Amino acid sequence: MINLVNVTKFFPSAxxxxxxxxxLNFSIPTDKxxxxxxxxxxxxxxxFRLLAASEFPNAGKITSDKTISxxxxxxxxxxxxxxxxxxxxxxxxxxxxxDLVEYERRVRSFSELGRKYDLPVxxxxxGMKPRLAFACSIALDFDVYLIDEVTSVGDASFKKKARxxxxxxxxxxxxxxxxxxxxxxRLFCDSAIILDDGKLVYYDELEEAIxxxxxx
Amino acid sequence: MAIARKRSKWRVWRDVxxxxxxxxxxxxxxxxxxxxxxxxxxxxxxxxxxxxxxxxDGGETYSMPTFVFMAYGLLIFQLFLQTxxxxxxxxxxxxxxxxxxxxxxxxxxxxxxxxxxxxxVVVMAGIALVMYFLTMEIRIxxxxxxxxxxxxxxxxxxxxxxxxGIAQLYIPELNKFRNMMTRPLFFISGIFFSLRDIPQxxxxxxxxxxLLHATELSRFYSYSSYGKVGVSQIFVFELLxxxxxxxxxxxRATWKxxxxx
Numbered sequence: 001m002i003n004l005v006n007v008t009k010f011f012p013s014a015x016x017x018x019x020x021x022x023x024l025n026f027s028i029p030t031d032k033x034x035x036x037x038x039x040x041x042x043x044x045x046x047x048f049r050l051l052a053a054s055e056f057p058n059a060g061k062i063t064s065d066k067t068i069s070x071x072x073x074x075x076x077x078x079x080x081x082x083x084x085x086x087x088x089x090x091x092x093x094x095x096x097x098x099d100l101v102e103y104e105r106r107v108r109s110f111s112e113l114g115r116k117y118d119l120p121v122x123x124x125x126x127g128m129k130p131r132l133a134f135a136c137s138i139a140l141d142f143d144v145y146l147i148d149e150v151t152s153v154g155d156a157s158f159k160k161k162a163r164x165x166x167x168x169x170x171x172x173x174x175x176x177x178x179x180x181x182x183x184x185x186r187l188f189c190d191s192a193i194i195l196d197d198g199k200l201v202y203y204d205e206l207e208e209a210i211x212x213x214x215x216x
Numbered sequence: 217m218a219i220a221r222k223r224s225k226w227r228v229w230r231d232v233x234x235x236x237x238x239x240x241x242x243x244x245x246x247x248x249x250x251x252x253x254x255x256x257x258x259x260x261x262x263x264x265x266x267x268x269x270x271x272x273d274g275g276e277t278y279s280m281p282t283f284v285f286m287a288y289g290l291l292i293f294q295l296f297l298q299t300x301x302x303x304x305x306x307x308x309x310x311x312x313x314x315x316x317x318x319x320x321x322x323x324x325x326x327x328x329x330x331x332x333x334x335x336x337v338v339v340m341a342g343i344a345l346v347m348y349f350l351t352m353e354i355r356i357x358x359x360x361x362x363x364x365x366x367x368x369x370x371x372x373x374x375x376x377x378x379x380x381g382i383a384q385l386y387i388p389e390l391n392k393f394r395n396m397m398t399r400p401l402f403f404i405s406g407i408f409f410s411l412r413d414i415p416q417x418x419x420x421x422x423x424x425x426x427l428l429h430a431t432e433l434s435r436f437y438s439y440s441s442y443g444k445v446g447v448s449q450i451f452v453f454e455l456l457x458x459x460x461x462x463x464x465x466x467x468r469a470t471w472k473x474x475x476x477x
Contacts, residue, residue, distance in 0.1 A: 011476070053317035056472035067220070068317075076312035081243040093235040094318050096220045096228065141220060 002028040006060035033175040035185040037213040038195035066143035080122035111135035236327035280439040289407030302328040303377020329374035361437030379463040412445040
């Protein structure tokens with residue numbers, strides 16, 4: 001369970017505070033793969049960043065006894081002047097990976113970067129960087145993976161591989177997923193949360209949720 | 217799959233700060249000169265300026281060699297300014313890393329502070345080495361005092377950097393203001409003069425500045441015959457204490473809001 005207790009989140013703007021959540025109380029189950037549905041601007045990304053503790057609510061708190069990933073395939077932490085290997089080590093160290101050499105090996109083989117793994121990320125083509133980022137997060141063990149449109153990473157064959165890896169993970173870890181492709185959600189998720197107007201509603205059945213969401 | 221260890225809070229902080237320092241070393245200096253430039257540049261600057269000044273006035277200032285007199289002024293000044301600047305900009309530069317829950321805005325500040333501190337120790341060693349080869353006298357009457365002065369200034373740089381770095385996320389214009397503010401410091405921190413050169417009725421214009429105190433004190437600790445006039449170690453300590461308390465309170469109150477910006 002991830003518990004949100006009296007969570008309030010707003011962004012200050014020229015038009016006053018823009019509230020995303022006001023005194024939100026909610027429990028997100030972590031024994032199921034959950035799809036997160038919501039319109040553009042409903043706050044899906046904000047909720048993700050809150051869950052990943054990349055950002056913090058203005059009031060209230062979020063607690064969980066599970067380990068939660070950062071939004072998977074997020075490339076922002078990858079430094080262009082460092083090599084793929086150095087970036088991997090950095091992420092591994094921060095997350096307390098016990099065996100860095102083994103972690104590097106996994107990331108290298110999963111990302112299919114080959115020799116380029118030891119070149120600065122700045123020299124990579126645009127598809128290679130997200131591949132590295134995806135490999136860095138999927139090679140780590142988390143209880144819950146936060147996935148934002150992940151299968152848009154790389155070319156067709158890498159996409160397939162990413163989907164495969166994620167599917168394998170989702171057997172013993174759970175997934176919270178944002179995607180605008182319902183086929184993607186149907187593949188991974190069995191339940192859903194609809195995010196609308198600052199409120200969260202949980203649906204045990206994904207199909208029911210998709211129906212409701214499309215009627216919104 | 218790679219298993220993450222269960223770590224104590226201290227261990228997490230240690231890992232984060234260590235990896236941030238490594239990152240800084242690897243990315244901060246892109247060209248061929250690399251890290252060595254961070255050491256050679258200040259040594260050359262301090263050496264040329266101090267040497268020229270020492271030549272100009274016969275070599276002695278209030279019973280200490282003018283070279284040493286100048287070198288202390290410049291070292292203290294650079295230690296402060298570069299630590300302050302590095303710590304301030306480190307927060308904004310590391311913003312993408314706050315996506316990792318382990319990295320908080322104060323982590324890059326600590327990492328940058330430690331890194332600048334190490335660089336400055338190497339710079340000091342370099343200057344001492346050059347002085348040794350030129351058979352100049354190296355004399356430090358009160359090593360502990362000198363070390364205390366340097367650590368004081370270093371910490372002032374770190375904690376001012378912390379406050380400025382956070383404040384800058386709220387008010388980006390502060391960055392321009394910062395450059396304007398630190399420029400006059402070069403001329404009022406006693407690099408080129410001693411406080412006793414100034415008529416006493418004008419001291420109040422200058423003696424609020426802890427860098428001036430630290431400079432004069434480190435000269436005194438090095439050559440006790442230099443004496444200390446109008447400066448006080450207690451003042452520097454107290455100022456540091458107030459600064460640390462203020463900046464930590466400010467940090468605690470604002471960091472969670474600051475990274476949402």
